[in-house]
Amino acid sequence: MDLLAMIAFLLPCYFANAAPVILGGGARMDFDIKLGDGGDLLGKTKTIRGFLGGVGIGIVVAGIISVLFPMLIFGDQKTLFLSGVLLSIGALVGDAVGSFIKRRMGIESGKPLILVDQLDFIAGALVFAYPVANSVYTLESIIFMVALTYVLHVISNAAANKVGLKKVPW
Numbered sequence: 001m002d003l004l005a006m007i008a009f010l011l012p013c014y015f016a017n018a019a020p021v022i023l024g025g026g027a028r029m030d031f032d033i034k035l036g037d038g039g040d041l042l043g044k045t046k047t048i049r050g051f052l053g054g055v056g057i058g059i060v061v062a063g064i065i066s067v068l069f070p071m072l073i074f075g076d077q078k079t080l081f082l083s084g085v086l087l088s089i090g091a092l093v094g095d096a097v098g099s100f101i102k103r104r105m106g107i108e109s110g111k112p113l114i115l116v117d118q119l120d121f122i123a124g125a126l127v128f129a130y131p132v133a134n135s136v137y138t139l140e141s142i143i144f145m146v147a148l149t150y151v152l153h154v155i156s157n158a159a160a161n162k163v164g165l166k167k168v169p170w
Helices: 003-023 050-070 078-106 116-136 139-162
Strands: none
Touching: 003 050, 003 078, 003 116, 003 139, 050 078, 078 116, 116 139
16 A cells, blocks of 8 residues: 555544544533542543544545545455544544553543554554454554654644644643
């Protein structure tokens, strides 16, 4: 698979992961639940509106890619769209799991945990999309997707912080 096809494949999860920065706010996903350790379940930055908005944006991007490039990866529009939907949902679930891990480690919302902050969403995305996209998963493609994601995440979060969309650059 060529690199441009791989990037197009990942666009739904990238957009889904980025959208809550703009669309988030409102009621928390964890409903302000505190666990036995006294810490938040997920934290104040994980909101229902951000989750649903992110998944929605990811689905729109998946739809656009599957219409414009139906033969891009799988040879059919339906599989490309479905993989995009699953990548989008998985990205937001992966991000929430990363927040859960950070809270259990006693790391406050907004504080960094290198690698988890950059890669939790791609891990979730790839796990969720695996049932329909496993033909894409070679060692080389996984290394490429993880490396690309890390670099793009660092750059895009620094830029979002610089223009005031994010309070922190991670």
